[in-house]
């Protein structure tokens with residue numbers, strides 16, 4: 001029996017998510033970023049989060065080897081930067097409005113929340129790897145506005161009832 005990968009991907013897209021940009025230090029550029037929607041919370045004590053990276057991504061070696069990463073939760077006005085850091089070969093942060101952090105990898109300016117993480121573990125999982133981070137510092141920016149949302153392959157906005 002063949003498995004319908006395209007249909008599987010489309011069905012997974014029925015789960016609406018937020019969007020995050022992960023940033024890390026790299027040899028290639030001073031810092032790099034990648035747009036992801038696989039970010040999720042894992043544990044409150046200890047404070048752990050995870051995200052998944054495609055092991056075929058050219059960004060994979062830098063993120064898998066980095067000692068840590070910074071998570072920026074995107075607001076609805078971050079759509080252009082989200083698209084740019086999802087582009088093939090668009091890894092550096094040149095020209096993107098940034099916010100300095102204590103641990104190193106900068107956050108995106110005006111993110112809804114940021115999490116500064118050290119790498120807890122990297123686990124292979126099929127064609128992706130699961131990166132677990134231990135949160136050392138975090139900040140929430142009230143007033144950053146509505147989140148950027150992703151659903152069925154398109155950006156959208158959160159409708160509050």
Ligand SMILES: Cc1cc2nc3c(=O)[nH]c(=O)nc-3n(C[C@H](O)[C@H](O)[C@H](O)COP(=O)(O)O)c2cc1C
Nearest residue numbers: 035036037038052053054057058059086087088089
């Ligand atoms: C909304 C959205 C969510 C994405 N989520 C992930 C993700 O969770 N993990 C991942 O590895 N790539 C994800 N991508 C793809 C990467 O952003 C990027 O396009 C891919 O790494 C490009 O390959 P490259 O690193 O070889 O240039 C996502 C792209 C978009 C537009």
